[in-house]
Amino acid sequence: MAREISSPPSYWYSDSEDDERGARIMEAMRSYRSAEMAMRRRTQESMAMGENELLVLRFLTRAAAEQRDVTPIDLARHLGVSTASVTALLDRLERSGHLSRRPHPSDRRKVLVSATTHADGEMRDTLTSMHARMMRATRGMSEGETVAVTEFLRRMRCAVGDACTGTQTCCPVADAGTGGPTPPMAPDAAA
Template sequence: MPNPDAATAHYWYRDGDDDRQRRAVEVLQAFRVYRAAELAMRRRTREAMSMGENELLVLRYLLKAQAEDRRVSPSELARYLAVSTASTTAIIDRLEKSGHIVRRPHPTDRRSIHVIATEKSDQEVRETLGTMHARMMDAVRDMTPDESRTVIECLARLQDAVDQVEPQE
């Protein structure tokens, strides 16, 4: 009699009879479990910061841009989020009201503004995610160069596989 737990453990993937197939299923299952844990962490982070997914994405994007000494316009955020300019304005309004971002006039184009994450945002993100990032670094810091290369190459191949998925029309 088949084990019902085994059937649900690898819902999308058949175990197969050979070792290569079994190893492939184990690797993909490990990535699925990691991805589920990461999604749960993101949900907890959004709840802790009282933000939606797009608000948190905007903060991360702005903080990265600031670290690169880049200015970000509202239209750039709209493209990044793949949402309308009206939705982007609503997100910016909410983040500005909560003190997470400020709007500043563009230094050379008087018709434009750019959006900047506040020190409060940087501090809140660091407090919320800093310990987790340290644990993640600890988890991979001792990998050998070959192990690191293997993981990076595997993730690149998986990214390529999922990037090829086209929307259904």
């Protein structure tokens, strides 16, 4: 079993209390991310699939819940891969009985892709207990805690995304006085 690290990595050391709190948060996120990656590996192994196969099935499941049609091009865009790569991936998932392809009802040039009931059942069997444990971890949180956590995660997603570069502030933090977002700082004000 991995030992918990009690102090942040040296590149996060600072004399600032704010930075020290931030370092603890970053270390907790790193620990969570490690646990999540291990869970994904276990899921991939139990379903004998790679990450992209699971991403496709998750995408198809959500699209079905929203009653939205999905084409191979939609999947290529979602995964950020070529249509040839998606075709090979769909061939594998179709052979294993996890998805089906059918002609588009109004455009004969298109093909629609959907997960099968076999895929849905296998995903539910594999993920139900883990999802239940995750939901139990959220129970009992107040509305204020929920807002704080989701806003923090939104800002972190923005901070690690392609939108932020250099001194640009793309993820305004909530203003403690109003609860509203603080306007982004001008690049020269950040120094």
